[in-house]
Amino acid sequence: MNTNLQRVIVLSLLVLLMAATRTHVFTHFTPVPDASWAVFFIGGFYLRNWSRWAFGLLMVLAVGIDWAVITGQGMSFWSHYCVSPGYWFLVPAHLAMWMGGLWLRRNYTGASIPALGRLAAAMVVATALCHLFAQGGFYWLSDSVAEPTVAGWAKNYGDWFMPYLRATAMFVAIAAIAQVVSEQVAAHAHPAARDQKKH
Template structure:
C-alpha cells in the first residue's frame, strides 16, 4: 500500500466515523461524537494534505449539522447551536489538527517519549479547542442571556471533562492501532522474507 493510498484510506475511515457519530445515524447505538479526535488524528496522519483535507472535513462537519438540524424540521440558521459562535468551530478544530500535526513532526516511532508528547499535544489541543468552541457559543450566542466571566468559567470547566474523555478514548484507540501497526508490520515483513527463501 502506497503512502497516498494509506492516507486516503485513513481519511475515508475518519470521515465516516465523524459523519456517523456526529449525525447519530444509529440512534441510541451511535458512538459519542468523534469530531475532535478525528481532526487530531487527521492532523497526525494526513501530513501534506492539510490544505484540502482540513477544509473537506470542516465542510463535512457543517453538512452533517445542516442535515441533522434540517431533518428535525428546523431552519439551520435559526437553530440555537448556529450562532455567530458556530464559526469558532473553525479555529477549534484547527487547534486539534495542529496538535496532531505537531505530534507527527516530533514522532520517531512508538516510545515512552512519544506517549508523553502525545499526552501533551492532545491535552493542549483539547484545551484550545474547547476554549474556541465553548467560548464562541457562550459569548456570542443569544442562548446565554447574561454572560459573565464566572459563568463562562463554570461552563468551560463543567463541559471540559466529558469532551476530553470522549476524544481521549478515540485517540487512545488510534494510538493503539498505530502501535500495533508498527509492531506487526515488521514481523509480517520478516515472515514473508523467510517464505520467499
C-alpha cells in the first residue's frame, strides 16, 4: 500500500469490520466472532505510515463501541462486569497486535512460503501477548475474580487462547488472501514491471 487513497480504503474497511463485530463482546448475539484483534494486526501491516494516529483512532473506536453497547443496554459503563482497572490493559494488548502487523510488514517482500511462515509466527506471538495483557488485566485486577491464583490465571489463559487465536486467524487469513490476489492482479496488469523484477 503506497497511496493515501489505498490507506483510507483499508482504514475504512477496518472501522466497518470492528463496528460490525465488536458488539458481540457484550451482547453475545452476533454469530460472527469479534474481529478487533485482527483489525489491529491488519492495521499495523497496512497503515504503518499512519501508526501515530491510526492506532489511536481505532483504539478510541473500540472504547466508543464498548461504551455505546453497554450504555445502550441501560447499564453504567463503569460498573459493567467487563470494565475494571484491567480494562485499560486493552491498550497495550491491541498495541501488541499492531506491532505484530508492523513487524510483518517490515519483513514482507511479497507473497511466498517464507512470508506465510512469518505471518503465522507474527500472528501467534502477537495474539499470545495481546491475550496476556487483556486476559491478565481482567483476571488480576477485576473484582469479578474473588481469589486470583497463578494456577487459576494459567487455566483461564489456556481456556480462552485458542478461541481468540482462531477468530483472529480467520480474519487475518481473509486479508492475506486479498493481499495475494491484489499482487497477482497487479502483476498481470503490469507484465513489464513483473518481467523487469525477474532480471
